Amino acid sequence: MTFPALCTWIGGVAEESPEADGSWLHDPNTGEALVPTASSSLEQVDRAVSAARRAHDDGRWRGLAPEERAVRLGALAAWLDDRAEEIARLDALNSGVPLAVTRLFGGANGATLRDAARRAVVRGDVAELPAEQGGVRLHRVPWGPTALILPWNAPSAMAVKKTAFALAAGATVVLKPSSFSPWSAQLLLEGVHEAGVPDGVVGLVQGGGGVGRALVADERIAAISMTGSTPTGRAIAAAAAPRFARLQLELGSNNAAIVRADADLEQAAEALADGVLKLSGQWCEAPRRVLVDRARRDELARLLIAAFARRTIGSSLDDATEVGPVAFAARRDELDDQRDRLAAAGAEVLRVSAVPERGWFFAPTVAVLDGPGLADEVFGPMLLVGGYDDEDEAVRLANTGQVGLAGYVFGADQEGAAALGTRLVAGEVKVNGTSVLDMSPASAQSFFGASGLGGHGDDDVLDFFTGKQVVGTDRAGLPL
Incomplete structure (x- = not known):
């Protein structure tokens, strides 16, 4: 398999990235050093x-x-459509996410670009406002150069989503992919060049924290869109605060699920297993903690570990794999440490035994322990199960700690479950399901609490990249 060269793109030209620290990109399935x-x-x-x-x-x-920008974005969409399989394989290697999932992401990248372009055309850059004197217009004006800081868990999907909506809005951008998953961004920049987007509109820098810090601290960067860890988000917010750069930060969250007394435990266990094991456990809105009637806690834990054991665990490049490795060695080591800390706190630890010995595999785990769980985000195929005495206690526990992105409620009474969901501190609460995709094409989700700033409804994302400016003839004869 051929890997894209890790170039820096400036002004429409690919340059060599000259700095090296001796580290390598690895195959997470084997631990083999690649490049x-x-x-x-x-x-x-x-x-x-x-x-x-x-x-x-x-x-x-x-x-x-917007219509002219849409033509270029359509050309980029077609370019990415033609390379969907290549992107899917590179993403599976960079992230450990199974190929069956990265193919869905890779195959949807073109549609993401077309949708962003369509929304921008419908919205327009200029709108007439009602005014008795006429001639008053609302202009949507890009803030200025925007830094796009990308995560490693869904490399192409996040690179394309942020770039698509920024470009649709008319912004210029500099992308900084994770040093663990740089390849999709390389292909995206090739496509940007081939699609005829003017030189300088999209740039790409490679590297780790030092490069990211330099980018977000640059006084000329007017807006920053970042998806990643909470510590990184806090550092970006601190760097951006003195100049009041606009921020969209999607950070971590230990998302809670409440299983009500009337829930079908087997169905809930199957849905929760699906949710926590998607993307090899590496997605920010996955369920991380399950709260269930204390008398049913142990039963649910056994159903969950049985559901985990039924999943096919293997290479992220194998078509049959449902759960792959985590993306890199340090991610696996942190999960090992978190599991050990839960055990030391008294948790009963249940884990799947049939896991490959080579590579960055973490055995899917259920930890049974009452209480709020760990303070730090659990980002991998591990689920904490705890009991509650009544739903008030369940809500209190669910809203404790680092929360704000997502929540889940399971119950036979769907209206009652939805009503309970409104009590959770979360931007999105799903009843009886754990899908990755939005529940409605019109979904709009804010990041609550410490889970970030902004939101990621599609119209909200488009709006993030522009400010609103009103220009027109003032009204005559006003008293003030």
């Missing part, structure tokens, strides 16, 4: 931001009508 990593220099970061600033200032992209 050495490469990082952009700080001088390249500066030039990438300069190129984005010039492209914003001269209006080469935001000056186009």
Whole structure:
């Protein structure tokens, strides 16, 4: 398999990324070293931001009508459609997410671009406002160069989603993928170039935390969209605060699920197993803690570990795999540490035994322990099961700790379950299901609590990249 060179893209030109720290990208299925990593220099970061600033200032992209931008985005969508299988395989290697899932992401990237373009055309850049004197218009104006900080767990999907909506809105961007999953962003930049997006509108820098810190601290970066860990989000917020850069931060959350007394335990266990094992446990809205009537706690735990054991665990490149490895060794080691800490706190630890010995595999685990669980986010195929005496206690426990992204409620009385869901501190609460996709095409979800800033309903994402400016003739004769 051929791996894309880890280039830096500045002003429409791919340059060598010259910095190296001796680390390698690995196959998470075997632990085999594949290629050495490469990082952009700080001088390249500066030039990438300069190129984005010039492209914003001269209006080469935001000056186009939304319909014209949509044509270029359509060409990029077609380019990505043709490379969906290649992207899927690279994502499966970079993230450990099974190929059956990365194919869904890779196959949907073109549709994401087309949808963003369509929404921008419908919304428009300029709208007439009602005014008795006429001639008052609302303009949507991109803030300026925008940094897109990408996660490692869904490499192409997140790179394409953020880039699609930023470009549809007329913004210029500099992407910084995770150093663990850089390949999809490389292909995306090739596609941007081939699709005729003007040079300088999209740049790409590679590297770890030092490169990311330099990018978000640059005074010329007017907005930052980031998906990743809470510590990184806090650091970005601190760097952006002095200049009041606009922020969209999707961070961590130990999402709780409440299983009500009238719930079918077998159905709930199957849905929860599906939810926590998707993307090899590596998605930010996965259920992390389950709260159930204390008398049924142990029964649910046994049903969950049995459901875990029925899943096919193996290479992320195998078509039959349902649960792959985690993305990198440090991710597995942190999960090992969290499992050990739960055991030391008195948890009964149940785990699947049939797990490959090579690679970054973490045995899917159920930890049985009452209480709120760990303070730090659990990001992998491990689920905590605890008991409650009544639903008030369940809600109190569910809303304790790092929460805010998602919640889940299971029960036969769907109206009652939905009513209980409104008591959870979460931007999205699903009843009797754990799907990754939105429940409605019109969904809009805010990030509550410490889970971030902003939200990720599609219209909200499009709005993030622009400010609103009203220009027109003032009303005559006003008293003030």
